Amino acid sequence: MARNSDGTKRAAILDAAVVEIARHGYHQTTVAMVARRxxxxxxxxxxYFRNKEEILFSLFERAMGRFISEGRSQVDQGTTAREKLRRIVELHLTLVGKDRDLAIISQVELRHSLHFMDQLSRNQVGEYLTILGEVVAQGMEEGSFRHDLDPVFAAKAIFGVLDEMATDWVLSRRNKRLESQAKAVVDFLLGGLSINPAV
Amino acid sequence: MARNSDGTKRAAILDAAVVEIARHGYHQTTVAMVARRxxxxxxxxxxYFRNKEEILFSLFERAMGRFISEGRSQVDQGTTAREKLRRIVELHLTLVGKDRDLAIISQVELRHSLHFMDQLSRNQVGEYLTILGEVVAQGMEEGSFRHDLDPVFAAKAIFGVLDEMATDWVLSRRNKRLESQAKAVVDFLLGGLSINPAV
DNA sequence: TAGTATACTGAATAGTCATTCATTTTATCC
DNA sequence: GGATAAAATGAATGACTATTCAGTATACTA
Known part of the structure; x- marks a missing residue:
């Protein structure tokens, strides 16, 4: 029952799935196409997989696993909340921008069904939001972030900005690097639009 | 060739499609199900429609049309950029929050394929982003918004926050009204996270 | 009211593909 | 090297459904 001992073949299948799904979309990709590649x-x-859908799930788990572990690591390497925020923004944009095929999958193909997104947001994405929320909470304690923030809300807002930049990059044909937006994102998140926010 | 003179039947089909697709997802919804409802x-x-996919397109066009025309109207009713921003945020959250079925479709089902999203973002969403960008540009001229913003970037960031709130609301089972987040969103967009943004 | 154009119907078609499983290949062990 | 188990194969199956189109109903005209 141990399949091909190391995860070689399983990984090969997932790698093939990334390429085929990014190129043709999940529904136009047949199991035979993935097998062939x-x-x-x-x-x-x-x-290796119960069914076709489980390939998609596994794909996401594998990618999101990196996201979360590297995210935690980047956060731990920072000291101030601002620095942690900067690190995590850079990581997010760098990881997404590193592999266009994978980016297509995470920004487009994974959002297919309510059922599917529900699963994802409950598990992986939820943990990512938690990390963001902790950074916000630290900033509030430090006194560098506004005291009237709700960390849960702010985490979603931060994620929203990052996610939109990622989606926009995937859809645009330009090949400007995604991580080149990092500074603009951080500035926007920290400072907002207003010159004088105290209305 | 004029079909059923007024748009009655066409609209009935679209209405039925909203319900079925929201409930079962685009791919699990058969044409027969829509016809039946x-x-x-x-x-x-x-x-009335060339094929199944065109139903989805039309659905989005119909919904987004309202978004854009009402968006323009709200913007025109405001005077300062801040006020315009507040109005458009409230409109966005109110419109999405008004009809959960439609929200499911716009936040989840419409994001089916790269090809599909590409079409959407180029047309409808692009126009919406333009409106947001104009508000930002006005704020910069007025002197109420930071002078170092890029309106195109800022428009995307604003959209990202709104879109994430909408998606989160769709996925959450809580029935807190979406528009209750409007103030938090505006505050975040205007003021950002930082107490003292001038780093 | 007959005649014609338009709108609608729904059973039949035609193709697609995920999944299974009987069979073959490869690895392991004594 | 022969026996046994584990892995892998790929052709066949079975289910599903978008789309078509020959036929029927309805509206309109003169």
Whole structure:
């Protein structure tokens, strides 16, 4: 039952799926296409995944796992909340911008169904938002962030900005690097639009 | 060739599609299901729409049309950039929050494929972003917004925050009204996180 | 009211693909 | 090297559904 001992074949299938799904979309991608690119037989896919949808889930788990562990690591390397925020913004944009195929999947293909998004947001994305929320809470304690923020709300807002930049980059044909937006994002998040926010 | 003179039947089909697609997702919704709910025969659908995908497109056009025209109207009713921003944020959250089925479609189901999103963002969403960008530019001229903003960037960031709030509301089971977040959103957009943004 | 154009119907078609499983290949062990 | 188990294969299956179109109903005209 141990399949191909190391995760080699499973990883190969996931790698193939990233390319095919990014190129054709989840629904236009057949299991046979993934099998072909991975260099295995159609049936082999089912030794590693219960069904086609589970490939998509696993894809996301693998990618989001990196996101979360590297995110935590970046946060731990910073000291002030501002610095932590800067680090996490840079990480987010860098990771998404590193692999366009994967970006297409995370920004577009994974958002297919309510059921699916629900699962994702409950688990992986939720943990990511928690990290963001902790940074905001620290900033409030430090006194560098406004005292009237709600960290849960702010975490979502931060995520919203990052996510929109990522989606915009995926949809644009320009090949300007995504991480080049990091400074603008941080400035916007810290300072907002207003010159004098105290209305 | 004039079909059913007024747009009655076409609208009925779109209305039915909203409900079915919101409930089951685009791919699990069959043309027959839409026809049944609309009270027409399967074939009738094809008198009004070239194919299934065109239903989805039309759905979005109809909804986004309201968004843009009401958005312009709200913006025109405001005088200062701040006030315009507040109005548009409230409108956005109110419109999305008004109809959960439609919200599911705009936040989830419409993001089906790269090709599809591309079309949308180029047309409808692009126009919406333009409106937001104009408000930002006005704020900069007025002197109420920071002079170092890029209106195109800021428009995307604003949209990102609004979109994330909308998606979060769709996914959450809580029935807190979406528009109750308007003040928090405006405060965040205007003031950002920092107490003293001038780093 | 007959005749014609328009709108609608829904059963049949035609194709697609996820998934299965009997069979073959490869690895392991004594 | 023969036996056994684990992995992998890929052709066949079965289910599903978008779309078509020959036929029917309805509205309009003169």
């Amino acid at each position: 991975a260099g295995v037989a159609d049936g082999t896919i089912y030794l | 609309a009270g027409v025969a399967d074939g009738t659908i094809y008198l």
